[in-house]
Amino acid sequence: MSRSPDVLVIGGGVIGGAVALSLADRGLAVTVLESGRIGRGASWAAAGVLAPDWSGHDPAVLTRLAADSLAMWPEWVAELERRSGIGLNFRRDGLINVQADPSAESLPPELGVEPPPLAAGERLSVSELRRMEPILTGPILGGVLDGEVAQVDNPRLTPALMRAAADRGAIVREGALVIGIERAGSRCVGVRLADGSILSAGAVVLAAGAWSGPLAESIGVSALPMTPWRGQMLLFDAPAQPVRRIIFCGELVLIPRPHGPLIVGTTFENAGFDCRVTLGGIAHILARADRIVSGLGDLPFSRAWAGLRPGTPDGMPHMGPVQGWDGLFAATGHGRKGIILAPLCGELMARLIVEGDFDDRLEGCRPGRRMPNLDA
Numbered sequence: 001m002s003r004s005p006d007v008l009v010i011g012g013g014v015i016g017g018a019v020a021l022s023l024a025d026r027g028l029a030v031t032v033l034e035s036g037r038i039g040r041g042a043s044w045a046a047a048g049v050l051a052p053d054w055s056g057h058d059p060a061v062l063t064r065l066a067a068d069s070l071a072m073w074p075e076w077v078a079e080l081e082r083r084s085g086i087g088l089n090f091r092r093d094g095l096i097n098v099q100a101d102p103s104a105e106s107l108p109p110e111l112g113v114e115p116p117p118l119a120a121g122e123r124l125s126v127s128e129l130r131r132m133e134p135i136l137t138g139p140i141l142g143g144v145l146d147g148e149v150a151q152v153d154n155p156r157l158t159p160a161l162m163r164a165a166a167d168r169g170a171i172v173r174e175g176a177l178v179i180g181i182e183r184a185g186s187r188c189v190g191v192r193l194a195d196g197s198i199l200s201a202g203a204v205v206l207a208a209g210a211w212s213g214p215l216a217e218s219i220g221v222s223a224l225p226m227t228p229w230r231g232q233m234l235l236f237d238a239p240a241q242p243v244r245r246i247i248f249c250g251e252l253v254l255i256p257r258p259h260g261p262l263i264v265g266t267t268f269e270n271a272g273f274d275c276r277v278t279l280g281g282i283a284h285i286l287a288r289a290d291r292i293v294s295g296l297g298d299l300p301f302s303r304a305w306a307g308l309r310p311g312t313p314d315g316m317p318h319m320g321p322v323q324g325w326d327g328l329f330a331a332t333g334h335g336r337k338g339i340i341l342a343p344l345c346g347e348l349m350a351r352l353i354v355e356g357d358f359d360d361r362l363e364g365c366r367p368g369r370r371m372p373n374l375d376a
């Protein structure tokens with residue numbers, strides 16, 4: 001007779017996968033419930049850039065969490081590749097944060113924003129920049145090179161996590177849409193699936209990405225406010241790598257993948273839960289690329305896609321216990337940083353759930369914290 005799992009994880013993305021693996025490694029019986037196919041949400045659509053602070057828009061405390069997580073990556077990813085047998089192409093080639101001239105005629109305002117001050121960054125003059133990356137043209141003032149920034153083949157990441165977790169006994173169920181979270185008194189006791197079945201467990205982790213918000217609201221939990229932020233991405237076939245490092249400027253990002261293709265993104269749109277590509281989104285990306293990059297129009301276009309970043313009002317993830325629901329934990333709302341944060345999130349959530357250890361670093365992520373944008 002099969003016993004109830006210790007923990008049910010709602011959502012089979014990189015966050016659900018990282019949490020499931022850390023729990024399974026601690027000997028817990030874990031079941032992951034994924035409504036569609038694992039790793040096909042934001043975790044698949046992402047750029048795979050592992051940069052603690054590439055925009056300067058994020059709260060400092062989030063940047064510190066991301067830096068801590070980045071420090072875990074080399075060992076974490078090597079171990080994951082070994083255990084899963086899936087190559088993840090972790091590479092530390094660095095990122096160049098380019099500053100365009102804000103006074104240039106009809107420059108989209110976000111391109112002219114000063115790069116964030118990077119501790120590990122090296123300032124580059126325009127001529128140094130153009131020597132390093134000849135594709136850069138247009139009204140550029142200079143840039144900052146952060147050699148610590150890495151990238152990973154993110155579409156393979158969730159399958160690797162799930163395979164490693166399954167090797168430790170975790171059960172991964174695809175096509176399992178959770179429509180409710182069950183409780184008895186103040187205790188969370190399991191979930192309800194769309195087929196009407198109820199699954200019991202000692203604890204439940206809500207890791208359903210952008211869809212965590214509506215699920216929380218449906219059970220009357222207001223402590224997890226979220227907004228889906230759509231990001232569109234383009235892929236070009238590039239026979240010889242047109243850039244060597246990741247290039248970032250405002251919202252524009254160019255990522256050279258090791259085997260040739262060039263990814264160009266992105267948008268930041270509130271389009272509800274619609275994650276389709278639009279011509280407007282493609283035009284937006286190309287118009288920005290056209291201002292600082294030459295020759296993109298000559299590359300063969302391969303495809304475009306979009307994904308939903310799980311955003312929160314204060315830009316911080318929701319990680320921790322959900323008040324009034326003993327045994328319900330949130331691991332969601334990682335916005336633009338869910339890939340880089342995955343190792344740390346898995347570790348801190350497992351410590352919390354298994355050992356009851358609420359790491360100080362989770363304080364700013366506590367579900368139900370004051371949200372200046374909402375509470376003001």
Ligand SMILES: Cc1cc2nc3c(=O)[nH]c(=O)nc-3n(C[C@H](O)[C@H](O)[C@H](O)COP(=O)(O)OP(=O)(O)OC[C@H]3O[C@@H](n4cnc5c(N)ncnc54)[C@H](O)[C@@H]3O)c2cc1C
Nearest residue numbers: 011013015035041042043047049178209231307338339340
């Ligand atoms: C265009 C784009 C670029 C990005 N670039 C980067 C980057 O370079 N670096 C970085 O660190 N981050 C990046 N991100 C952010 C990162 O992708 C996300 O923060 C991260 O993938 C979130 O992971 P997740 O597991 O929470 O969500 P998801 O990957 O979306 O997974 C959630 C899963 O839950 C499932 N689900 C939803 N509802 C239910 C339900 N009711 N029952 C069962 N299952 C359910 C979904 O089907 C989905 O598979 C980017 C995001 C986008 C969209």
